Amino acid sequence: MNIFNLPLWIVLDKEGNILLLKRTDRNVWEPIKGGIEEGETPEEAIKREFFEETGITENTISKFENLWVFSETKELESWRLKINRYYFVFRLVWIKPEISLNHVTERGEDHNDFGWFNRQEIDWLTMEYKESFLKVLD
Numbered sequence: 001m002n003i004f005n006l007p008l009w010i011v012l013d014k015e016g017n018i019l020l021l022k023r024t025d026r027n028v029w030e031p032i033k034g035g036i037e038e039g040e041t042p043e044e045a046i047k048r049e050f051f052e053e054t055g056i057t058e059n060t061i062s063k064f065e066n067l068w069v070f071s072e073t074k075e076l077e078s079w080r081l082k083i084n085r086y087y088f089v090f091r092l093v094w095i096k097p098e099i100s101l102n103h104v105t106e107r108g109e110d111h112n113d114f115g116w117f118n119r120q121e122i123d124w125l126t127m128e129y130k131e132s133f134l135k136v137l138d
Helices: 044-054 130-137
Strands: 002-012 018-025 061-076 083-096 111-117
Touching: 002 044, 002 130, 044 061, 044 083, 061 130, 111 130
Parallel strands: 002 083
Antiparallel strands: 002 018, 018 111, 061 083
16 A cells, blocks of 8 residues: 655744645645654754745745644555654744735745635635544634
């Protein structure tokens, strides 16, 4: 059986709103996704993935506070595949409060929009992994 590890990075602002990016190809909202490279800590990986996905430079971020980790495993027998999803939840702390994602003009080719959403707003969004995502937030 093949094993696929899928880290999902849940980034919260100081009010507890969640950062989601809108996929260009499927028109769905998702958290930042991306792997942890060999020798990299989760804290290093979220910084790298955040900057890759948003274009925000590291000198505008004070830190990411690690709040908690949630994981789940799903086996797809017909595909002989086991998927391990890891939800890493981080709180974003800006160096300068006036800088925000609204200042980002380049978001890469995978996403065409972003937003900070509270828990109730997420109920109305089209998302992949929504059921699991909501379990993490509740």
